[in-house]
Amino acid sequence: MKTPKNANGTHESVTVPFELENFLPYRLSVTSHRVARLFAAQYATQFGLTIPEWRVLAVIGRFGTCSPTAVGEFAAMDKVKVSRAAAALVAKGFLRQNQDPNDGRGRLLSMTRKGLTVHTNVVPLARGIEATLADGLTKAEWATLNKALRKLSAHVGELTGPDVGATAD
């Protein structure tokens, strides 16, 4: 028998069978999920934060007082997620939310002292776990991974037109 057959005994075109495990979107999804789980577990147990909450906190911690919309742009989160995460953070006393004095529709999110403390404590944790991840790769691989992800993300962004917002595993 010359022609290859797949597990069904059928002739699958003439080419290589499709291998999910070498399919980039699959690998990307699996890796992202695993990494997210690792971080989520740490954030949750150490600080009672979800990942969306952590992201919002990270943005406010860096840029200071922000509108929810601005947070969404910096954190690549849609407005619903920002709204919910912000509400949760306010409830926990990590953020304060007031009216934007210049715009009756707008809100302004800012750190409380408590939130600032959490922020300064959670950042080293995040960096630490990231460093642990980096340990699994060579310096060069890590650098390329970062660069490639950035490029790929941008490339997909172009393909799908203007960003529809989203994310946060």
Place this chain on the structure above:
Amino acid sequence: MKTPKNANGTHESVTVPFELENFLPYRLSVTSHRVARLFAAQYATQFGLTIPEWRVLAVIGRFGTCSPTAVGEFAAMDKVKVSRAAAALVAKGFLRQNQDPNDGRGRLLSMTRKGLTVHTNVVPLARGIEATLADGLTKAEWATLNKALRKLSAHVGELTGPDVGATAD
């Protein structure tokens, strides 16, 4: 003023402020999400498939008749997702599900003629989109990205102990 201050006017340790956009887990999540969205849209409009369904179909298409558990292992999906995706595929007439003759608990999933047709048509689509993604990177970057994701995923797998299963964006 010698010591740097962040947007809050507070002294954040002595180091660089935390930049979410250069944080690997963040980038990974965003990229994975965008890519998943792109594929999901195509699968949905072209074949009425969700990503979990596509994964199950890909596994059966490659390995032939499989138990749901086996599918879950090959596709990195927990059993609930496999169960649901399989049910949906059976409902669409793409898969058949019968009793495992050797084990009263087990089921066996196998392709129908219809499912086989879909599979042979969806695989080129998937490869095509993947190729489009690859266009955004150099050959070397693409190769490293794949390799790095594999390594990273495995590394995280070790850190978090035996896999808890999951995934499918």
Place this chain on the structure above:
DNA sequence: AGGGAATCGATACAAATGAAAACACCAAAA
């Protein structure tokens, strides 16, 4: 054989997500 633990798959229920609608407000035109 017989009983208890483990496995396979489905189901139930709860939490997270996203799309669309609702709400409150602004701003520009008539």
Place this chain on the structure above:
DNA sequence: TTTTGGTGTTTTCATTTGTATCGATTCCCT
């Protein structure tokens, strides 16, 4: 000034996802 359309944010609701559980069956040990 009233209307009209648009923007910022929250809320609602349907869908998706995950954890815990259940029923059925097999495996293992005595």
